Amino acid sequence: ASDRPRSADWAIPFGAAIRDWPFQNEPAYRSALIAHCRQIVGEGGLKWADIRPTRESFVFDQPDRHMAFARQNGMEMRGHTLVWYGAMPEWTKTIGSSTEAERELVGHIETVMGRYRGRIKSWDVINEPIPDDPASRSDIRPSIWQQRMGEAHIALALRTAARIDPQAQLVMNEYDIEYVGDRFRRKREAFLRLIRDLKLRNTPLHAIGLQGHLRGEVAIDRDGLSAFIAEIRSMGLDVLVTELDVIDNKLPGPPDLRDAMAAARAYDFLQAIQTVARPKAILTWGITDKYTWVPLWFKRTDGLANRPLPFDEAYQPKLLMRVIEHFA
Numbered sequence: 001a002s003d004r005p006r007s008a009d010w011a012i013p014f015g016a017a018i019r020d021w022p023f024q025n026e027p028a029y030r031s032a033l034i035a036h037c038r039q040i041v042g043e044g045g046l047k048w049a050d051i052r053p054t055r056e057s058f059v060f061d062q063p064d065r066h067m068a069f070a071r072q073n074g075m076e077m078r079g080h081t082l083v084w085y086g087a088m089p090e091w092t093k094t095i096g097s098s099t100e101a102e103r104e105l106v107g108h109i110e111t112v113m114g115r116y117r118g119r120i121k122s123w124d125v126i127n128e129p130i131p132d133d134p135a136s137r138s139d140i141r142p143s144i145w146q147q148r149m150g151e152a153h154i155a156l157a158l159r160t161a162a163r164i165d166p167q168a169q170l171v172m173n174e175y176d177i178e179y180v181g182d183r184f185r186r187k188r189e190a191f192l193r194l195i196r197d198l199k200l201r202n203t204p205l206h207a208i209g210l211q212g213h214l215r216g217e218v219a220i221d222r223d224g225l226s227a228f229i230a231e232i233r234s235m236g237l238d239v240l241v242t243e244l245d246v247i248d249n250k251l252p253g254p255p256d257l258r259d260a261m262a263a264a265r266a267y268d269f270l271q272a273i274q275t276v277a278r279p280k281a282i283l284t285w286g287i288t289d290k291y292t293w294v295p296l297w298f299k300r301t302d303g304l305a306n307r308p309l310p311f312d313e314a315y316q317p318k319l320l321m322r323v324i325e326h327f328a
C-alpha cells in the first residue's frame with residue numbers, strides 16, 4: 001500500500017537516531033521517523049549520564065518512551081550504549097578500586113539490559129574503545145573502566161551482556177577507521193587487534209558497528225575498508241552501519257553542491273563495505289538536518305547550516321537518502 005514506508009521492503013533495514021525533544025514536541029519529526037525508519041536508536045537516553053544521574057537511581061523515562069513508540073510503529077529499537085568513555089556522570093569519578101568498578105559495571109548492565117531483555121535485540125555494548133591517535137596496537141581509550149580494570153573491562157562487559165540477554169546481538173562500535181591516512185590506518189589496526197583478541201578468547205561479540213560519521217573532506221580508503229570488513233567476516237562477525245552522517249564543515253558553500261559531495265562520500269563508504277558484506281542495518285545519526293549533533297562539534301564558519309543527514313530541515317529527502325536506498 002502507498003502508505004507503507006518506502007524503506008519497508010529494503011533488504012537492509014534503515015533506521016535513525018531519535019532525539020527526545022523533537023520527538024516529544026514536533027509531530028513532523030515523529031511522522032518522518034514513522035514514514036522512513038524500521039529501526040530507531042536513542043541519541044541519548046541510555047547513556048550513563050542520562051540513565052544514572054546518581055549512583056542509586058536509574059531513570060528509564062526516555063528510553064521507555066522511545067521503546068513504546070517503536071513498538072506502536074513496528075520498529076526495532078537498538079541500545080546505545082553500555083560502555084563508553086563519554087557522557088559519564090560526575091559520581092563515577094569516585095569509583096575507587098577495580099572491584100568496585102567491576103561491581104558497578106556489571107550491576108549497570110544487569111539492570112539496563114535486563115529491563116529491555118527480548119525487546120532491545122541489538123546493543124552497542126562497547127562504544128569507541130580505540131583512541132584517536134593510538135600509540136600502539138594495544139592502546140585503549142582512557143575511561144574510568146580502563147583506568148580501574150584495564151582492557152579486561154571490555155570482555156567483562158560483553159560476557160555480562162551475553163549472560164543477561166543471550167539472544168541479543170552484541171556490538172562493538174567505532175569511528176574514524178575508514179579513511180585514507182596513516183592515523184586512520186593505525187586506528188583500524190588497533191581496532192582489529194582488539195577484535196581478534198576478544199574472538200581468540202571466545203568472548204561473545206556478534207557484530208562490529210561502523211559509526212560512519214564521515215568527514216566530508218577526507219577520502220575513504222576503499223581498499224583498507226574492504227580488507228577490514230573481510231577480516232571481520234572471516235572471524236564470523238557481522239557489520240552494521242550505526243551512526244551514518246556526513247560532517248560537512250570543511251565542504252565548500254552552496255548547499256546543493258555540498259549535498260552531492262556528501263552523498264558521494266557516503267557512496268564510497270557503503271560501496272567499500274558492500275563489495276565484501278551486506279550490513280545488517282544502516283542507521284543515520286538523526287533523520288533531519290534540523291536536529292543533528294554535527295554543529296555542536298563541527299559548526300561551519302560561513303554562517304550556513306550543516307547538512308549531514310538524509311532529510312533537510314523541511315523533511316525533504318536529499319541525495320544522501322538516494323545513496324542509502326541504492327545500497328539498502
Ligand code: XIL
Pocket residue numbers: 043044127211243293
Ligand atoms: C552525541 C549526541 O548526538 C549528542 O546529542 C550528544 O550531545 C553527544 O553525543 N558518537 C557516538 C554518539 O557514539 O553517542 C554521539 O552522540 C556522537 C558520536
